[in-house]
Amino acid sequence: MDEHGTCGHHGHAHGRDGHGPARTADLVARAERLAQDLGLQFTALRRRTLEVVAEEGRPLGAYDIAERLSAPGKRVAAVSVYRALDFLTEHGLVHRIASRNAFVPCEHGHGAGESAVFLICRSCGSVDETISAEIERSLDRTLAQAGFKPASRIVEIEGECGACQGRGECGRLEPR
Amino acid sequence: MDEHGTCGHHGHAHGRDGHGPARTADLVARAERLAQDLGLQFTALRRRTLEVVAEEGRPLGAYDIAERLSAPGKRVAAVSVYRALDFLTEHGLVHRIASRNAFVPCEHGHGAGESAVFLICRSCGSVDETISAEIERSLDRTLAQAGFKPASRIVEIEGECGACQGRGECGRLEPR
DNA sequence: CGCGGATCGTTACACTGTAACAGGCAGGGT
């Protein structure tokens, strides 16, 4: 799959629901294939959780997800969402943004070895996931030099995305 | 700029209270100089908070700090600690480890421009702070290419530190 | 003296995450 790979300048219109749905189907398909291959259960709760995260254009907290999954008369507890998120993050379908205590859908389908760099915009709240072999290499080099054996990596950059720089701050940052 | 010349080989013996006290005096001096220069108040609470964080060899939570600062009859509330930590982190005297919700003393005296890489050991819980111009460069390059203007960076690597990989022979010195 | 600013104590509250236990449901052996 080569999603927006030729986007050049990362115009990332996912501040809203730009290409959310398309990605959602992609992710669900990937999850089903993965569950098939590994003999895991891609249950309804896990699927609905993935869909909710994928369709929101910005990081969602576990309690926000629980609220979106709940219906009048059928409440989904946050603890169930946490368990679903455990499954999804373990298999690389969603990522946790440590600096925000929130979750975003994976945009790249990278393996466990490749770690992502998250660009978090202060103005519009969007999160862009990029992969850079160069960063990977320099990280590996530094770690090897320090005699440190890495298991998981977190790289999160907070700042202002390209779309928000030109226009003051027209990013719609929804309260609540 | 003195480049972490103190510790050369990153053998980081600070798993316990190795060179805590020495660093503590260093940090306090740096804080006093900084407050002097900028006309800020390095109050008793801020100093004691910095000392507590500096003397522990591992990341401390805000509530842990509050507990250590409290005495029978003189309780320090966590919210006060958070305010002191805000001051200390804003001026680069301590760093927050986002993946742990905990705080460590700065080991390098780097400016705001240089971002640190934190090596967090799963076994002994120690945190080593290193600066790598190479990582910095590749990050800058990737960000520029994405049209993203960075404000703050978080790089946290979890894994196993050099000392814990031996598992029988601790603290083996590795020349070069 | 009165005033504004910064700090700190205190309370209350929201948000994040996990432990423990119980019920449901599918698959497999008998």
Add this chain to the structure above:
DNA sequence: ACCCTGCCTGTTACAGTGTAACGATCCGCG
């Protein structure tokens, strides 16, 4: 059919993390 087992989910309770709001104190300044 039955039981047994493993996995998932619902529910409750709780620990840990972080902030808002208000008031008191201190201090420098006109």
